[in-house]
Amino acid sequence: MEPFSTFSLExxxxxxxxxxxxxxxxxHLLHHxxxxxxxxxxxxxxxxxxxxxxxxxxLAEHIEELVSFLHMLRSRVVVAGIQVPVALTLTDFxxxxxxxxxxxxxxxxxxxxx
Amino acid sequence: xxxxAATTARRRICAAVTPSSSLSKIRTKARALFNSLHIRIxxxxxxxxxxxxxxxxxxxxxxxxxxxxxxxxxxxxxxxxIVATDSGPGIADIKKASQPGxxxxxxxxxxxxxxxxxxxxxxxxxxxxxxxxxxxxKWLSP
Numbered sequence: 001m002e003p004f005s006t007f008s009l010e011x012x013x014x015x016x017x018x019x020x021x022x023x024x025x026x027x028h029l030l031h032h033x034x035x036x037x038x039x040x041x042x043x044x045x046x047x048x049x050x051x052x053x054x055x056x057x058x059l060a061e062h063i064e065e066l067v068s069f070l071h072m073l074r075s076r077v078v079v080a081g082i083q084v085p086v087a088l089t090l091t092d093f094x095x096x097x098x099x100x101x102x103x104x105x106x107x108x109x110x111x112x113x114x
Numbered sequence: 115x116x117x118x119a120a121t122t123a124r125r126r127i128c129a130a131v132t133p134s135s136s137l138s139k140i141r142t143k144a145r146a147l148f149n150s151l152h153i154r155i156x157x158x159x160x161x162x163x164x165x166x167x168x169x170x171x172x173x174x175x176x177x178x179x180x181x182x183x184x185x186x187x188x189x190x191x192x193x194x195x196i197v198a199t200d201s202g203p204g205i206a207d208i209k210k211a212s213q214p215g216x217x218x219x220x221x222x223x224x225x226x227x228x229x230x231x232x233x234x235x236x237x238x239x240x241x242x243x244x245x246x247x248x249x250x251x252k253w254l255s256p
Contacts, residue, residue, distance in 0.1 A: 022136060054141070054159060056166040057225045058174075085159035092160070093228030 004029050008040060012113055013075075014106065016048045017063075026062045030069055037073045045070050046109045050081030060095045067100050077101065080109040128182040131200075137169040140181045147183065151192070157254050160232045161194055164250055167225045168198035176202025176246070186251070193234075193253035204240040 003018035003025050013036055015029070036042060047066065052059070063079065070077045080103040082090075090097070103109035127147060129140035144165055148158040165181060172179035179200030186193040226248075230236050235251040 020136065020138060054162040054166050056163050056170055057228065058166075058170040085156045088156060089160050089163045089232070092231045093163070093225075094231075095228070 002028060006032065006036060008036070008042075009110070011041060011043045012110070013037065013040070013042045013045045014048060015045060016050075017052055019052045019054060021059065021062065023058075023062075026065070030066065033066070033070065034073065037070065037075055042075055044076040044078065044113045046103075046106055046113070047077065047079045048081050048106050049079060049086075050083065050105065052086065053083065055082075055086045055090060055095075057093060057095060060090065060093075060097060063100070064097060067097075071099070076113065078103050078109040078112060080104070080106050125185040126182060128180055130178065130180050131169045131172045131198075132178045133173065136173070137166055137181075140165055140169060140183070144183055147185070151185070153254070157252075161196070161252060164196055164229050164232060164252070167229055168196065168248055168250070171225060171248075172198060172200045172202070176200035179245075186253075188253075191253055191256060193251060196250040196252075198248045198250075199241070199245065201241075201245040204244055204246050205238065 003021040005016045007014045007016075013033070015033065021029070033045070037045070047063065049055070067077045067079070078101045079097065082102065101112075103112055125147065127140075127143045129135075129143055131137060131140065141162060144162060145158070148161065153161075165183070169181055172181070177200075179198060179202070182197045184195040184197075186195055226236070226238070229250060233250045233252045235249075237249040239247045241247055
């Protein structure tokens with residue numbers, strides 16, 4: 001079972017990331033998203049991180065890669081649901097997730113995208 | 115101040131880090147240990163992030179290794195020692211690797227410096243004939 005799931009809401013794609021995501025799963029996710037975004041003419045992707053309780057530099061690198069890939073496909077990207085302890089720890093790691101738009105949760109992300 | 119005699123190791127858990135088991139085993143064991151000790155969510159998140167970071171380095175650079183987590187107590191305060199070992203190629207320049215921005219695999223290069231920010235002590239040693247041992251000590255605020 002893949003550590004991610006996707007759900008289409010008209011021209012917005014919601015991607016839920018589970019904590020166990022690794023290098024090979026990210027590859028699958030990129031391929032999967034590439035197909036979905038071009039097929040459905042997706043204009044925005046919400047990456048939901050509320051299930052992620054631990055985020056290290058590897059996962060941060062994967063998220064930046066994912067965002068960069070989607071930007072190349074002309075999709076707006078919003079990262080939603082980063083938990084407070086995770087955000088505090090990312091700050092201690094000096095991880096800034098550059099060029100990423102954030103929202104507190106999926107609901108806020110949807111409101112911003114409509 | 116931190117005499118070894120005054121520092122008592124009470125509990126220790128270890129798990130192998132392999133491509134198939136990934137980091138789920140050590141994370142599950144660590145979470146159970148933190149819950150049993152009623153560790154607050156922020157320090158638990160920091161400790162799990164350190165474990166993840168060390169484990170990720172093992173998987174990327176050595177393929178497999180081991181992570182152990184020990185409970186420490188000293189003069190009424192609680193802490194943890196995390197030791198990550200592998201038999202990989204070792205770190206060519208340990209001093210440089212601890213600086214932010216340095217990465218041997220074109221990653222973000224923030225792992226070891228981030229771990230240092232979150233910890234009280236980090237000791238990195240290359241092992242003979244090959245391999246790396248990283249020891250991290252983190253004391254929790256009361």
